[in-house]
Amino acid sequence: xxxxxxxxxxxxxxxxxxxxxxxxxxxxxxxxxxxxxxxxxxxxxxxxxxxxxxxxxxxxxxxxxxxxxxxxxxxxxxxxxxxxxxxxxxxxxxxxxxxxxxxxxxxxxxxxxxxxxxxxxxxxxxxxxxxxxxxxxxxxxxxxxxxxxxxxxxxxxxxxxxxxxxxxxxxxxxxxxxxxxxxxxxxxxxxxxxxxxxxxxxxxxxxxxxxxxxxxxxxxxxxxxxxxxxxxxxxxxxxxxxxxxxxxxxxxxxxxxxxxxxxxxxxxxxxxxxxxxxxxxxxxxxxxxxxxxxxxxxxxxxxxxxxxxxxxxxxxxxxxxxxxxxxxxxxxxxxxxxxxxxxxxxxxxxxxxxxxxxxxxxxxxxxxxxxxxxxxxxxxxxxxxxxxxxxxxxxxxxxxxxxxxxxxxxxxxxxxxxxxxxxxxxxxxxxxxxxxxxxxxxxxxxxxxxxxxxxxxxxxxxxxxxxxxxxxxxxxxxxxxxxxxxxxxxxxxxxxxxxxxxxxxxxxxxx
Numbered sequence: 001x002x003x004x005x006x007x008x009x010x011x012x013x014x015x016x017x018x019x020x021x022x023x024x025x026x027x028x029x030x031x032x033x034x035x036x037x038x039x040x041x042x043x044x045x046x047x048x049x050x051x052x053x054x055x056x057x058x059x060x061x062x063x064x065x066x067x068x069x070x071x072x073x074x075x076x077x078x079x080x081x082x083x084x085x086x087x088x089x090x091x092x093x094x095x096x097x098x099x100x101x102x103x104x105x106x107x108x109x110x111x112x113x114x115x116x117x118x119x120x121x122x123x124x125x126x127x128x129x130x131x132x133x134x135x136x137x138x139x140x141x142x143x144x145x146x147x148x149x150x151x152x153x154x155x156x157x158x159x160x161x162x163x164x165x166x167x168x169x170x171x172x173x174x175x176x177x178x179x180x181x182x183x184x185x186x187x188x189x190x191x192x193x194x195x196x197x198x199x200x201x202x203x204x205x206x207x208x209x210x211x212x213x214x215x216x217x218x219x220x221x222x223x224x225x226x227x228x229x230x231x232x233x234x235x236x237x238x239x240x241x242x243x244x245x246x247x248x249x250x251x252x253x254x255x256x257x258x259x260x261x262x263x264x265x266x267x268x269x270x271x272x273x274x275x276x277x278x279x280x281x282x283x284x285x286x287x288x289x290x291x292x293x294x295x296x297x298x299x300x301x302x303x304x305x306x307x308x309x310x311x312x313x314x315x316x317x318x319x320x321x322x323x324x325x326x327x328x329x330x331x332x333x334x335x336x337x338x339x340x341x342x343x344x345x346x347x348x349x350x351x352x353x354x355x356x357x358x359x360x361x362x363x364x365x366x367x368x369x370x371x372x373x374x375x376x377x378x379x380x381x382x383x384x385x386x387x388x389x390x391x392x393x394x395x396x397x398x399x400x401x402x403x404x405x406x407x408x409x410x411x412x413x414x415x416x417x418x419x420x421x422x423x424x425x426x427x428x429x430x431x432x433x434x435x436x437x438x439x440x441x442x443x444x445x446x447x448x449x450x451x452x453x454x455x456x457x458x459x460x461x462x463x464x465x466x467x468x469x470x471x472x473x474x475x476x477x478x479x480x481x482x483x484x485x486x487x488x489x490x491x492x493x494x495x496x497x498x499x500x501x502x503x504x505x506x507x508x509x510x511x
Contacts, residue, residue, distance in 0.1 A: 044073025173209030242308030
């Protein structure tokens, strides 16, 4: 009897384990970040890796769809010295076809994807690369079409671009809504009126195979109104063989199949589409001209020197179950605070007001304008003085910070201006006429006070808030005041006679 119960228990336990395995498998879900990036004639000798490493670390993507690889050595260089730098072994590359002077390549996170096949659609001047991947966790197939269309304006070049898009559509129209795919790369399209651009969205003879663009603007891209979508060029000077002229064109795209728009299991997060470094305020400017409200100075410099294109990224959900895709970025607005010069460390200047639509917890960081670490920000959004002795009106009468607010997935940036208020002049009323000498001023610990005569009867030292630090009747010409136990900052020295008052600002700056 006991044996029979034991066997039944084992059987029940096995069924329970099997049930949990099935449930766990059916609810598999993963967020994948995809990037397209023109690397600007990247080869085995490229010396821009230091910049690309910073950019790749900032992007932290799972798939990199790249253009302008010069040869196999370039693929190995980017894979080993950029993506897998520091001894990592996370990324591998798909098969590379070294057919032209510059070609496309694909790199992917081997822990998330397997490569099923690599093929190409013959084209002019470069082939369309076709990568068939399998998402490991959900077992879903995912197609990537990597394109680098003919460059330069002119009707003949427009025709060549359109011809390649037609070849792509001849391929994708054989698919259906069970196929998930994107077309990405450097399209060199100048306007939404170009035939090549419009061809992407035309209905095909089978009713399948068209694409969707998450960017909804109309007309010629070289327009300040469309500054927020531009991807080329982040430079205003010509160097390294890349284009210059500032940010004024949208050449780099990621387009999506109908299935990635309508599916409730495998779909693109429409609010995740992003051009790294583009804050919409750099039309015809270099991306590293500060302030940049999107990235730090370090990343802006890296984007400027790495390539003449900016990377475009997006996030795609892969799931075996229906997912609620709603997640909106935190709501923020630009703001300004005022502060007196030479404030005490640790004081709160003001609080960043922000809100998350889903009430997710928010985190805050200063991503630009704080190179000397004068300010900090806490988890509640309070902006705090970290080094008040560097807040000097005569050096900087204002600071421009870029604050990033994140809900853990999406981020919003705001511009914070901190205006510095000049403290009272060293002599407020100007009436002491060298009868009082305070030295040194500013001072570290000891302030020397010398009176030319004894016309003044008393002096008082107080804080800006009016708290009395020292008060004495004047009976001699020289005094030494020790401030070693007092915080750095501004104090007011007041000397009084029977018919006058002299007010002088004194500053303790610390050692």
